[in-house]
Amino acid sequence: MARPTSAADAAGLGRGRAVAFVLPALVLIGVFLLFPALWTIYLGLTDYRLTGLAAADPQVVGLGNYTAALADPRFLSSLWLTLLYVGGSAVIGQAGLGFALAWILRTRTGPLRRIVEGAVLLSWILPSTVVGMLWFALLDRDDGTLNALLHTPGFAWLLDYPLLSIIVFNVWRGTAFSMMLYSAALENVPPSHLETARLAGASVPQQLRDVVLPTIRRHVLTNLLLISLWTFNDFTPFVLTGGGPEGRSEILPVYVYRVALHDGQLGVGAAISFLILLINLVFALAYLRLLRGRRRARKVTEVAEVAAAGGPPA
Secondary structure (H helix, E strand, O other), rough: OOOOOOOHHHHHHHHHHHHHHHHHHHHHHHHHHHHHHHHHHHHOHHHHOOOOOOHHOEEOOOOHHHHHOOOHHHHHHHHHHHHHHHHHHHHHHHHHHHEEEEEEEEOOHHHHHHHHHHHHHHOOOHHHHHHHHHHHHHHOOOOOHHHHHOOOOOOOHHOOOHHHHHHHHHHHHHHHHHHHHHHHHHHOHHHHHHHHHHOOOHHHHHHHHHHHHHHHHHEEEHHHHHHHHHHHHHOOOHHHHOOOOOOOOOHHHHHHHHHHHHHOOOOHHHHHHHHHHHHHHHHHHHHHHHHHHHHHHHHHHHHHHHHHHOOOOO
């Protein structure tokens, strides 16, 4: 193979090799991410249906699907239920319980820690449908394990408390990720700082507020971002309640499934999916802005400390 005769030829050859390495990944991204996204946006602008004349010859309706979805009380109810689901199971449940377990287990050794970590991880690595069917068997009204243990035969957990049931289910299923992330983050907290705070008379809540949380706040925000997005797009509760009864557990992913596949309105379903994407972007931008704000505040604090000390050392 001929060698490059100049620096420009060498740079061009390097760029060509870089493109050759990156091209397969770009093709996969285009086929499996970019094209479906563009196709979903197009469908959201049409009256496309699974059957009928609209399936053979869909017509462009513009923003009609979006305005219809935003004016639909069912969509607004599903959005509210989804926010409650995310706040209860992800922000409060998974993040709170995950941190509590990581904090309690950080100084534990031996079989007890391995048993607790193994039990929590097992609920996370099992397939979602399997876990859903296990919880359905646990909460079933007629032959449910929970009713047998509580001696309350016939109590309908999934019918009387559908939203609470799927919140508790998702907390149990997804706490492992938060626990592992916080366990790794707590290793970055200097033990000497905790010991100094304890000797100064700080209580555990004060230690968490003044020492632990300022050190791991980036991990906290990252964890909240990830579990919020995962929970917002979670379809697994459909296995437990199917969105019922009377839509009381119909979160947005279940609502999209019913509109697009059950009712056959693919155009409306695509429009709602795009709205869900926009809501996810709002979540992500809010967390990223909060993270940048924390970084900016920390830099300002560092500059103020340096200035107060008389400037940087020579």
